[in-house]
Amino acid sequence: MDQDDIFKALADPTRRRIFDKLSTGAMNASALREGIAISQPAMSQHLSVLRGAGLVREERQGRYVNYEVNPDGLAEIALWLGKYRAYWPARIDALRALLKEMDQ
């Protein structure tokens, strides 16, 4: 779950799409496949990579496996981004607005 694993995991557009879908709510691997043209093994492999990177968590539920976003992975990216705050100012108003939103 280091930065290398995280960036490598997110380098694949399909995995970003899977992660994005998961962000709308926890769901199992079969539900994740709906709307994404991908085979069952491919989905399983992608989820394994996302899990290894700490971007996703899983939980067995009977014969289903429920997946959900793991905030730790996102926090790691936030920390990486934070290192370069000296270069943010120009276009970062949107991000600042989001954080204000969170304060409510």
Added chain:
Amino acid sequence: MDQDDIFKALADPTRRRIFDKLSTGAMNASALREGIAISQPAMSQHLSVLRGAGLVREERQGRYVNYEVNPDGLAEIALWLGKYRAYWPARIDALRALLKEMDQ
């Protein structure tokens, strides 16, 4: 300069290291090589990828080419991260503190 280019660019640890070094201040390709065991062509190729992703800008200065961080690339990552703000709360205090710091 889309998200795919950005994440692919950052997926390589050498490129993240180059970007990190550049974040300490603009410098030319030769200066960037110092302290990083990398050939001249390899450096040139990495810089080309970073530039294509919009993470870095270049400017000819005589026979040198000066490189600097391009804030647009970082802003793009911030926007990506912003989509998942619902999952931030747990560990995001550091980021929030950084933004407060910027307000000063």
Added chain:
DNA sequence: GAATCACATAAGCACATACTTATGTGATTG
């Protein structure tokens, strides 16, 4: 203006990665 410097580009190669088909595994169902 010939040599040199800073960097880019070309071509080739070793390795990584994302997919496929086939099969394995643990849990539920009839």
Added chain:
DNA sequence: CAATCACATAAGTATGTGCTTATGTGATTC
């Protein structure tokens, strides 16, 4: 308990990627 379901893993393959050596290009220097 046999069949089926949800998912994981294995093995093979095609493509991508990061490096190398060799060469090209534009600018400076002597």
